[in-house]
Amino acid sequence: MKIAIVHYHLQPGGVTRVIENTLQAWEENGQTVEAVALSGRPYPGDQLTNTQVVDGLDYATPSEAINPQILANRLLEAAKSGLGKRPDIWHIHNHSLGKNPSLTEAVAILAESGESMLLHPHDFAEDGRPGNYRSLQEVYPRAYPTGKNIHYTALNQRDRGFLNRMLDGSLSPVHLLANAVPPSPTFSKSEEGKSNKELPENLFLYPVRAVRRKNLGELALLATAHPDFYFANSLGPTNPLFTPQFEEWKSFAQSLQLSVTYGLAETTHASFPEMVSHAQSILSVSVAEGFGLGFLEPWTFGKGLCGRNLPEITSDFSQLGVSLDNLYNFLPVPLDCIPSIQGLKETIGQALRKFYQSYNQSLPEDACHQAYYSMLQDQAIDFGRLDEPNQQAIIRTLSTSHDLQKTIRNHCGLAVLDNGMIDENCQAVAKQFSLASYADRIISIYQSLLNQGSTSNCEFANGQILLDQYLSPARLNLLRTS
Structure with a gap:
């Protein structure tokens, strides 16, 4: 089975890590998959051994983007160069995100030519990214190709439901493909970790970088209601547009003498593993996530999770044995x-x-x-x-x-959870979200694509149906507006 994996770039980050995990999973499972990763920039890592740079695939505005037919030709030639022949399946990440409208149209061209493809959106231009959406204006009617040899994946049941409504009546199925959660390093539970004088006692750690959707104000609210606990997020913002709001929360918390620190890592020499070991519990109060790694990873640290639930993201996890009943939805x-x-x-x-x-x-x-x-x-x-x-x-x-x-x-209901629940959830994550389990799921999806046999005519779904679902006024969150 020969697979051409496509993404704008292979810089360190979420999608690149997913691609690296995918190839690692195939290797560990002994699956006979030959893959080439195509990107618009040279790969700086060493885990992917077969990569090709495709000029014009990187991020580009509509005015910068190259001719889509040229990009489609280059993708095909690069795939043949890396695989020795035409790929059996194109596995394309975030083709409709609006980071390069030429990729969106190039995918449409490849789809019309009968190529088998798995379209793998991690994020959506329709979901709070209006600038991205506008960049797709000319190609949007062709953003979502359909046919029996064109399948989609979704990270969670919410996105799967939205895609299914858009694709209703088409021949393209939508598969649920949650990301893998690789094993975490062992975090020390020794007394040495607990005695770190730089870190506050009774710490509930929110291990995230400060961005607006992480809902930092809820840390201050929880600190006000729980004077015996200490709350902190780990990192400050990298986006300069959010820095003034971040500094405002710091000043606000200080003015009320709240037991909360924003950007704990910037106030201590303690490493991230030391902060996790020292914490009584991991906390999440985010109001928007894609895959929802923050609801799974804490258990692999040997820590409990408290705080806010996002049922439209986590309903999958509960069905797979990860209990989140102690979290609040509202x-x-x-x-x-x-x-x-x-x-x-x-x-x-x-x-x-x-x-x-x-x-x-x-x-x-x-x-x-x-x-x-x-x-x-x-x-x-x-x-x-x-x-x-x-x-x-x-x-x-x-x-x-x-x-x-x-x-x-x-x-x-913030509390330190008992070890039994932590161990059970850790085991469920290890079983259901392991690299091996991920490898099996993705190979099964590929096989279902190959089993389609002859191709069907390519048609295009109405993206307005997808946009209307994400834009619904009932979904408005004032922390996700600008």
Whole structure:
């Protein structure tokens, strides 16, 4: 079986790691797969032994992008060069993300020529990336080719459901293909790790870099309600646009003398393994994820996980034996903690108008109503869907109300989990998300593609159906607007 794997680049990062894990899994499982990885930049690593650089495949704006037919020809020639013949399957990552419209159209050209392909979106231009979406304007009607020899994969059930609705009536199936979770290094549980004087006691560690969707305000809320615990995220932002907000949260926490540190790694000489070993528990309060590694990896560290759940991402995990019942789906705050309900509704309206305009879409008449009421539950509003000014106002109110603090504590259920649950979840992750399991799943998908036999006519799905699902006002989160 000869596979041409395609991505814009092979720089260190999420998709590159997925590709490296894939080839490692095949090798460890002894599967007879010959693969070449095609990218727009030279591969800086040493794990992939067969790579080809394809000029014009790297990130490009519409004005910079090369002729798609030329790119399609170059991809085919590079694949033949790396494999000795035409590939049996093209495995293409993020073709419709909007990072290079020529790749999107080149994929359409290859699809029309009868090539068998597995389209593997990790992220979507339709999901809060309006600039990417606009870059696809000319090629968007051909962004999602379909046919019995064109299959799709999704990282989670949410994306799979959205893709299935778009592809309904087509011959293209959508497979669920969660990423592998390679074994983690052993984290010391020795007393030496616990006695690190640089690190706070009773630490609940949120091991993420600071970006807006990580919902840093919820750390301050939890710290206000749990004075006996200490909360910290690990890293500051690399995006300069988020730095002012990050610094604002640091100043805000200091002004209320909260037991929280933003960017803990920047205040200590302790290594990441030392921080994990020292922590009482790992915490997650993110409001948006793709695969959801943060819900699986902590168990492999030998640590429990507390905090916010994302059911549309994690429902797959629960079905595979990873119990997340201790997490909360919704963090209710009484509506009277909001300084101005009318002001909040105006903020929601402004965000929706800006968001829909950025996608060149018409705003539904009842969009504001849908968005506001989707945030409510029993006359309370979900803290994690509010913008930073409203979050800070709520925390100030919480800081003076012991009754409200107790309510928050009871709802969140933050606790150090027993070793039995940690061990069971660790074993489930090791079994269901191992490299070996991943290798088996992906080979099964490839085989289903090859079993299709003769190709069918290529048609194109209506991407508007996918966009409408991601744009739904009921999905609005004010931490995911600009």
